[in-house]
Amino acid sequence: MAHQAHQELLQVLNACVAACEHCANACLNEPDVAKMTECIRLDRDCADICALTAQWIARDSHFTQRLTALCAAICDACGAECGKHQHHDHCRECAEACRRCAEACRSMTA
Secondary structure, three states, rough: OOOHHHHHHHHHHHHHHHHHHHHHHHHHOOOOHHHHHHHHHHHHEEEEEEEHHHHHHHOOOOOOOOOHHHHHHHHHHHHHHHHOOOOOHHHHHHHHHHHHHHHHHHHHHO
């Protein structure tokens, strides 16, 4: 089964979902939430695509490689945005989770 062969990727995807959801929520509690708008938007997009990618891997979809390429691109964008806010622990942690996830997704498409 595909999901058994890709357990590490599934774990990385789920960790990225959790980091992005946490970051978006924490950004909403920042004093100047308006400055965090793009971070929140990308956190939500990234969490959604990572969750969908994990689902497609688990069901052995024929489109998984295409989706993992898109997932890597969105993780890169989210990680770059979070990287602009390194003074927030949640953004720093999210950027790292996104970097790991993008690398893992690219390794599957290679």
